Amino acid sequence: MKELSLxxxxxxxxxxxxxxxxxxxxxxxxxxxxxxxxxxxxxGHGMDKELLAKVKDPFVTSRTSRKVGLGIPLMLAACQRxxxxxxxxxxxxxxxxxxxxxxxxxxxxxxxxxxxxxLISLILCSTYTDFxxxxxxxxxxxxxxxxxxxxxxxxxxxxxxxxxxxxxxxNWIKDYIAEGLSNLGGGI
Amino acid sequence: MKSIKELEEIRKRTLDTINIRKERTGxxxxxxxxxxxxxxxxxxxxxxxxxxxxxNNLSDxxxxxxxxxxxxxLEPIVEVxxxxxxxxxxxxxxxxxALRIVNEHIMQGKVVDEYTIGSED
Ligand SMILES: Nc1ncnc2c1ncn2[C@@H]1O[C@H](COP(=O)(O)OP(=O)(O)O)[C@@H](O)[C@H]1O
Ligand SMILES: [Mg+2]
Numbered sequence: 001m002k003e004l005s006l007x008x009x010x011x012x013x014x015x016x017x018x019x020x021x022x023x024x025x026x027x028x029x030x031x032x033x034x035x036x037x038x039x040x041x042x043x044g045h046g047m048d049k050e051l052l053a054k055v056k057d058p059f060v061t062s063r064t065s066r067k068v069g070l071g072i073p074l075m076l077a078a079c080q081r082x083x084x085x086x087x088x089x090x091x092x093x094x095x096x097x098x099x100x101x102x103x104x105x106x107x108x109x110x111x112x113x114x115x116x117x118x119l120i121s122l123i124l125c126s127t128y129t130d131f132x133x134x135x136x137x138x139x140x141x142x143x144x145x146x147x148x149x150x151x152x153x154x155x156x157x158x159x160x161x162x163x164x165x166x167x168x169x170x171n172w173i174k175d176y177i178a179e180g181l182s183n184l185g186g187g188i
Numbered sequence: 189m190k191s192i193k194e195l196e197e198i199r200k201r202t203l204d205t206i207n208i209r210k211e212r213t214g215x216x217x218x219x220x221x222x223x224x225x226x227x228x229x230x231x232x233x234x235x236x237x238x239x240x241x242x243x244n245n246l247s248d249x250x251x252x253x254x255x256x257x258x259x260x261x262l263e264p265i266v267e268v269x270x271x272x273x274x275x276x277x278x279x280x281x282x283x284x285x286a287l288r289i290v291n292e293h294i295m296q297g298k299v300v301d302e303y304t305i306g307s308e309d
Binding site: 001006009010013017069070071074117118120121124125154157158159161162166167168169170171172175176179 | 192198201222
Protein backbone atom coordinates (compact mmCIF):
# COMPACT_ATOMS: atom_id res chain seq x y z
CA MET A 1 0.00 0.00 0.00
CA LYS A 2 1.14 3.54 -0.72
CA GLU A 3 0.32 4.92 2.73
CA LEU A 4 0.29 3.49 6.25
CA SER A 5 -3.13 5.12 6.67
CA LEU A 6 -4.42 2.72 3.97
CA UNK A 7 -3.11 -0.28 5.94
CA UNK A 8 -4.88 1.19 8.97
CA UNK A 9 -8.12 1.61 7.01
CA UNK A 10 -7.87 -2.03 5.99
CA UNK A 11 -6.95 -3.43 9.40
CA UNK A 12 -9.64 -1.49 11.25
CA UNK A 13 -12.16 -3.12 8.91
CA UNK A 14 -11.19 -6.39 10.65
CA UNK A 15 -12.16 -4.81 13.98
CA UNK A 16 -15.47 -3.63 12.55
CA UNK A 17 -16.16 -7.08 11.10
CA UNK A 18 -15.36 -8.55 14.51
CA UNK A 19 -18.24 -6.53 15.93
CA UNK A 20 -16.12 -4.08 17.90
CA UNK A 21 -18.04 -1.23 19.48
CA UNK A 22 -14.84 0.67 20.19
CA UNK A 23 -11.63 0.65 18.21
CA UNK A 24 -8.62 2.59 19.36
CA UNK A 25 -5.97 3.69 16.87
CA UNK A 26 -2.74 4.97 18.36
CA UNK A 27 0.10 6.28 16.23
CA UNK A 28 3.27 7.07 18.10
CA UNK A 29 6.13 8.79 16.35
CA UNK A 30 9.12 8.55 18.62
CA UNK A 31 11.66 10.70 16.80
CA UNK A 32 14.11 10.46 19.69
CA UNK A 33 14.29 6.68 19.46
CA UNK A 34 13.47 6.64 15.72
CA UNK A 35 10.48 4.30 15.98
CA UNK A 36 7.03 4.59 14.51
CA UNK A 37 4.41 2.47 16.25
CA UNK A 38 0.83 1.87 15.14
CA UNK A 39 -1.52 0.20 17.56
CA UNK A 40 -5.04 -0.96 16.81
CA UNK A 41 -7.01 -2.16 19.83
CA UNK A 42 -10.57 -3.36 19.59
CA UNK A 43 -13.19 -4.98 21.76
CA GLY A 44 -14.51 -7.26 19.04
CA HIS A 45 -15.05 -11.01 19.26
CA GLY A 46 -11.34 -11.80 19.01
CA MET A 47 -9.56 -14.82 17.54
CA ASP A 48 -8.91 -18.26 18.94
CA LYS A 49 -5.33 -19.56 19.23
CA GLU A 50 -5.57 -21.61 16.08
CA LEU A 51 -6.60 -18.67 13.90
CA LEU A 52 -4.21 -16.30 15.64
CA ALA A 53 -1.32 -18.64 14.89
CA LYS A 54 -1.90 -18.45 11.18
CA VAL A 55 -3.22 -14.98 10.37
CA LYS A 56 0.26 -13.66 9.60
CA ASP A 57 0.87 -16.30 6.96
CA PRO A 58 -0.83 -15.81 3.59
CA PHE A 59 0.14 -19.30 2.43
CA VAL A 60 -1.63 -21.37 5.03
CA THR A 61 -4.94 -21.03 3.24
CA SER A 62 -6.07 -24.36 1.96
CA ARG A 63 -9.13 -24.85 -0.13
CA THR A 64 -11.03 -26.52 2.67
CA SER A 65 -10.04 -24.33 5.59
CA ARG A 66 -11.35 -20.88 6.21
CA LYS A 67 -9.99 -18.32 3.81
CA VAL A 68 -7.31 -16.21 5.40
CA GLY A 69 -6.81 -12.89 3.75
CA LEU A 70 -3.97 -10.58 2.86
CA GLY A 71 -4.39 -7.56 5.08
CA ILE A 72 -2.29 -8.74 8.00
CA PRO A 73 0.47 -10.37 5.89
CA LEU A 74 0.79 -7.12 3.89
CA MET A 75 1.23 -5.06 7.05
CA LEU A 76 3.74 -7.59 8.41
CA ALA A 77 5.78 -7.38 5.21
CA ALA A 78 5.74 -3.56 5.38
CA CYS A 79 7.02 -3.66 8.99
CA GLN A 80 9.73 -6.19 8.24
CA ARG A 81 10.98 -4.13 5.30
CA UNK A 82 11.58 -1.30 7.79
CA UNK A 83 13.45 -3.17 10.55
CA UNK A 84 10.21 -3.53 12.50
CA UNK A 85 7.69 -6.20 13.31
CA UNK A 86 4.01 -6.88 13.78
CA UNK A 87 2.62 -8.49 16.90
CA UNK A 88 -0.97 -9.53 17.45
CA UNK A 89 -2.60 -10.69 20.62
CA UNK A 90 -6.21 -11.62 20.93
CA UNK A 91 -8.67 -13.15 23.29
CA UNK A 92 -12.00 -14.63 22.31
CA UNK A 93 -14.90 -12.40 23.33
CA UNK A 94 -12.55 -9.77 24.72
CA UNK A 95 -10.77 -8.20 21.78
CA UNK A 96 -7.67 -7.90 19.71
CA UNK A 97 -4.52 -5.83 19.93
CA UNK A 98 -2.32 -5.32 16.93
CA UNK A 99 0.99 -3.48 17.18
CA UNK A 100 3.03 -2.59 14.11
CA UNK A 101 6.51 -1.15 14.50
CA UNK A 102 8.66 0.57 11.86
CA UNK A 103 12.00 2.31 11.96
CA UNK A 104 10.74 5.87 11.53
CA UNK A 105 13.53 7.04 9.24
CA UNK A 106 13.72 3.86 7.17
CA UNK A 107 13.99 4.61 3.48
CA UNK A 108 11.38 1.98 2.61
CA UNK A 109 8.81 3.27 5.05
CA UNK A 110 5.85 4.68 3.17
CA UNK A 111 4.34 7.92 4.53
CA UNK A 112 1.58 7.80 7.13
CA UNK A 113 -0.64 9.55 4.58
CA UNK A 114 -4.07 10.95 5.26
CA UNK A 115 -5.40 9.75 8.61
CA UNK A 116 -8.22 12.27 8.18
CA UNK A 117 -9.43 10.46 5.05
CA UNK A 118 -9.00 7.08 6.68
CA LEU A 119 -11.10 8.11 9.67
CA ILE A 120 -13.95 9.60 7.70
CA SER A 121 -13.97 6.54 5.43
CA LEU A 122 -14.26 4.37 8.53
CA ILE A 123 -16.99 6.53 10.04
CA LEU A 124 -18.92 6.66 6.76
CA CYS A 125 -19.20 2.92 6.71
CA SER A 126 -19.60 1.78 10.28
CA THR A 127 -22.30 3.46 12.27
CA TYR A 128 -21.99 1.11 15.23
CA THR A 129 -18.29 1.38 15.94
CA ASP A 130 -16.74 4.24 17.86
CA PHE A 131 -13.20 5.31 17.14
CA UNK A 132 -10.62 6.82 19.41
CA UNK A 133 -7.62 8.12 17.50
CA UNK A 134 -4.52 9.28 19.30
CA UNK A 135 -1.44 10.63 17.61
CA UNK A 136 1.61 11.09 19.79
CA UNK A 137 4.87 12.72 18.80
CA UNK A 138 8.00 12.54 20.88
CA UNK A 139 10.48 14.97 19.41
CA UNK A 140 14.23 14.62 19.35
CA UNK A 141 14.47 16.41 22.68
CA UNK A 142 12.07 13.80 24.08
CA UNK A 143 9.20 16.20 24.68
CA UNK A 144 5.77 14.77 24.01
CA UNK A 145 2.77 16.23 22.24
CA UNK A 146 -0.51 14.59 21.48
CA UNK A 147 -3.59 14.96 19.30
CA UNK A 148 -6.75 13.10 20.16
CA UNK A 149 -10.03 12.56 18.34
CA UNK A 150 -12.93 10.59 19.77
CA UNK A 151 -16.17 9.91 17.86
CA UNK A 152 -17.98 9.47 21.18
CA UNK A 153 -17.34 13.12 22.02
CA UNK A 154 -18.60 14.31 18.65
CA UNK A 155 -21.70 12.12 18.99
CA UNK A 156 -22.39 13.58 22.41
CA UNK A 157 -22.28 17.11 20.98
CA UNK A 158 -24.46 16.22 18.02
CA UNK A 159 -27.16 14.50 19.97
CA UNK A 160 -29.28 11.73 18.58
CA UNK A 161 -30.82 13.46 15.56
CA UNK A 162 -27.70 14.26 13.56
CA UNK A 163 -25.60 11.25 12.56
CA UNK A 164 -21.83 11.47 12.13
CA UNK A 165 -22.30 10.33 8.55
CA UNK A 166 -23.85 13.65 7.48
CA UNK A 167 -21.51 14.99 4.77
CA UNK A 168 -21.07 18.36 6.51
CA UNK A 169 -20.13 16.64 9.75
CA UNK A 170 -17.69 14.32 7.97
CA ASN A 171 -16.07 17.32 6.30
CA TRP A 172 -15.73 19.07 9.64
CA ILE A 173 -14.12 15.94 11.11
CA LYS A 174 -11.75 15.66 8.18
CA ASP A 175 -10.60 19.27 8.55
CA TYR A 176 -10.44 18.99 12.33
CA ILE A 177 -8.12 15.99 12.17
CA ALA A 178 -5.99 17.37 9.36
CA GLU A 179 -5.56 20.64 11.26
CA GLY A 180 -4.87 18.93 14.57
CA LEU A 181 -2.16 16.81 12.97
CA SER A 182 -0.54 19.69 11.17
CA ASN A 183 -0.42 21.67 14.44
CA LEU A 184 1.28 18.68 15.95
CA GLY A 185 3.88 18.88 13.20
CA GLY A 186 3.77 15.17 12.52
CA GLY A 187 1.95 12.65 10.45
CA ILE A 188 4.63 12.09 7.87
CA MET B 189 -8.56 26.20 14.23
CA LYS B 190 -11.72 24.19 13.57
CA SER B 191 -13.79 24.79 16.63
CA ILE B 192 -16.40 22.84 18.47
CA LYS B 193 -18.62 25.94 18.14
CA GLU B 194 -18.50 25.51 14.40
CA LEU B 195 -19.64 21.91 14.86
CA GLU B 196 -22.60 23.17 16.83
CA GLU B 197 -23.55 25.50 13.96
CA ILE B 198 -23.29 22.67 11.47
CA ARG B 199 -25.48 20.59 13.76
CA LYS B 200 -28.22 23.20 13.75
CA ARG B 201 -28.01 23.72 10.01
CA THR B 202 -28.07 19.96 9.35
CA LEU B 203 -30.99 19.43 11.66
CA ASP B 204 -33.08 21.81 9.52
CA THR B 205 -32.27 19.97 6.30
CA ILE B 206 -32.87 16.57 7.89
CA ASN B 207 -36.31 17.72 8.91
CA ILE B 208 -37.32 18.93 5.47
CA ARG B 209 -35.65 16.04 3.69
CA LYS B 210 -37.87 14.04 1.41
CA GLU B 211 -37.99 10.33 1.89
CA ARG B 212 -35.11 8.39 0.38
CA THR B 213 -35.74 7.13 -3.13
CA GLY B 214 -33.49 4.26 -2.27
CA UNK B 215 -30.50 4.78 -4.55
CA UNK B 216 -27.44 3.13 -3.03
CA UNK B 217 -23.82 3.45 -4.07
CA UNK B 218 -21.64 0.69 -2.67
CA UNK B 219 -17.85 0.84 -2.80
CA UNK B 220 -15.72 -2.30 -2.31
CA UNK B 221 -13.36 -1.59 0.59
CA UNK B 222 -11.54 -4.86 1.25
CA UNK B 223 -7.73 -5.11 1.13
CA UNK B 224 -7.64 -5.44 -2.65
CA UNK B 225 -9.99 -2.49 -3.13
CA UNK B 226 -8.11 -0.22 -0.75
CA UNK B 227 -4.78 -1.10 -2.34
CA UNK B 228 -6.22 -0.31 -5.78
CA UNK B 229 -7.51 3.12 -4.74
CA UNK B 230 -10.98 2.66 -3.24
CA UNK B 231 -10.57 5.34 -0.56
CA UNK B 232 -10.39 8.34 -2.93
CA UNK B 233 -13.22 6.82 -4.96
CA UNK B 234 -15.44 6.52 -1.87
CA UNK B 235 -14.65 10.09 -0.79
CA UNK B 236 -15.20 11.47 -4.31
CA UNK B 237 -18.64 9.85 -4.43
CA UNK B 238 -19.42 11.28 -1.02
CA UNK B 239 -18.30 14.80 -2.01
CA UNK B 240 -20.17 14.76 -5.30
CA UNK B 241 -23.36 13.48 -3.69
CA UNK B 242 -23.12 16.28 -1.16
CA UNK B 243 -22.23 18.96 -3.72
CA ASN B 244 -25.37 18.13 -5.70
CA ASN B 245 -27.56 17.87 -2.63
CA LEU B 246 -28.47 14.28 -3.40
CA SER B 247 -29.67 13.73 0.11
CA ASP B 248 -31.69 10.71 -0.96
CA UNK B 249 -28.61 8.75 -2.04
CA UNK B 250 -26.90 6.43 0.44
CA UNK B 251 -23.16 5.85 0.10
CA UNK B 252 -21.88 2.69 1.77
CA UNK B 253 -19.12 0.15 1.55
CA UNK B 254 -18.80 -3.58 1.25
CA UNK B 255 -16.04 -6.14 1.67
CA UNK B 256 -14.36 -8.22 -1.00
CA UNK B 257 -16.61 -8.77 -4.01
CA UNK B 258 -14.26 -11.48 -5.26
CA UNK B 259 -12.92 -9.76 -8.34
CA UNK B 260 -9.72 -8.26 -6.96
CA UNK B 261 -8.26 -7.71 -10.42
CA LEU B 262 -11.10 -5.31 -11.25
CA GLU B 263 -10.97 -3.17 -8.10
CA PRO B 264 -11.89 -0.47 -7.22
CA ILE B 265 -15.45 -1.68 -7.78
CA VAL B 266 -18.56 0.47 -7.37
CA GLU B 267 -22.08 -0.95 -7.42
CA VAL B 268 -25.11 1.25 -8.05
CA UNK B 269 -28.57 0.17 -6.95
CA UNK B 270 -31.49 2.25 -8.17
CA UNK B 271 -35.07 1.40 -7.38
CA UNK B 272 -36.73 -0.84 -9.96
CA UNK B 273 -33.50 -1.20 -11.92
CA UNK B 274 -30.93 -3.94 -12.08
CA UNK B 275 -27.72 -3.49 -10.15
CA UNK B 276 -24.92 -1.93 -12.22
CA UNK B 277 -21.32 -2.90 -11.42
CA UNK B 278 -18.55 -0.48 -12.36
CA UNK B 279 -14.96 -1.72 -12.35
CA UNK B 280 -11.47 -0.18 -12.16
CA UNK B 281 -13.10 3.02 -10.96
CA UNK B 282 -11.02 6.17 -10.46
CA UNK B 283 -12.13 9.46 -8.88
CA UNK B 284 -12.79 10.97 -12.32
CA UNK B 285 -14.83 7.94 -13.38
CA ALA B 286 -16.71 8.22 -10.09
CA LEU B 287 -17.66 11.81 -10.96
CA ARG B 288 -19.24 10.66 -14.23
CA ILE B 289 -21.04 7.79 -12.50
CA VAL B 290 -22.65 10.22 -10.05
CA ASN B 291 -23.44 12.90 -12.65
CA GLU B 292 -24.71 10.65 -15.42
CA HIS B 293 -26.03 7.51 -13.79
CA ILE B 294 -27.22 8.64 -10.39
CA MET B 295 -28.43 12.09 -11.40
CA GLN B 296 -29.68 11.47 -14.93
CA GLY B 297 -30.30 7.74 -14.93
CA LYS B 298 -27.89 7.09 -17.80
CA VAL B 299 -25.60 4.12 -17.15
CA VAL B 300 -21.96 4.89 -18.05
CA ASP B 301 -21.60 1.79 -20.21
CA GLU B 302 -17.89 1.98 -20.88
CA TYR B 303 -17.03 1.63 -17.18
CA THR B 304 -19.29 -1.30 -16.48
CA ILE B 305 -18.10 -4.83 -15.93
CA GLY B 306 -17.46 -6.57 -19.24
CA SER B 307 -16.59 -3.33 -21.03
CA GLU B 308 -13.29 -2.77 -19.27
CA ASP B 309 -10.09 -2.99 -21.30
N1 LIG C 1 -9.31 -7.46 14.96
C1 LIG C 1 -9.70 -8.72 14.65
N2 LIG C 1 -10.66 -9.34 15.40
C2 LIG C 1 -11.07 -10.60 15.09
N3 LIG C 1 -10.57 -11.32 14.06
C3 LIG C 1 -9.62 -10.77 13.29
C4 LIG C 1 -9.14 -9.45 13.54
N4 LIG C 1 -8.18 -9.16 12.63
C5 LIG C 1 -8.11 -10.24 11.84
N5 LIG C 1 -8.95 -11.20 12.21
C6 LIG C 1 -9.14 -12.53 11.58
O1 LIG C 1 -8.04 -12.77 10.72
C7 LIG C 1 -8.46 -12.99 9.38
C8 LIG C 1 -7.45 -12.44 8.43
O2 LIG C 1 -7.41 -11.02 8.42
P1 LIG C 1 -6.82 -10.24 7.19
O3 LIG C 1 -5.40 -10.64 6.97
O4 LIG C 1 -7.08 -8.79 7.37
O5 LIG C 1 -7.64 -10.79 5.94
P2 LIG C 1 -9.22 -10.67 5.62
O6 LIG C 1 -9.74 -9.53 6.39
O7 LIG C 1 -9.29 -10.46 4.15
O8 LIG C 1 -9.81 -12.00 6.00
C9 LIG C 1 -9.82 -12.31 9.31
O9 LIG C 1 -10.63 -12.89 8.32
C10 LIG C 1 -10.37 -12.56 10.71
O10 LIG C 1 -10.92 -13.88 10.81
MG1 LIG D 1 -8.79 -7.67 6.63
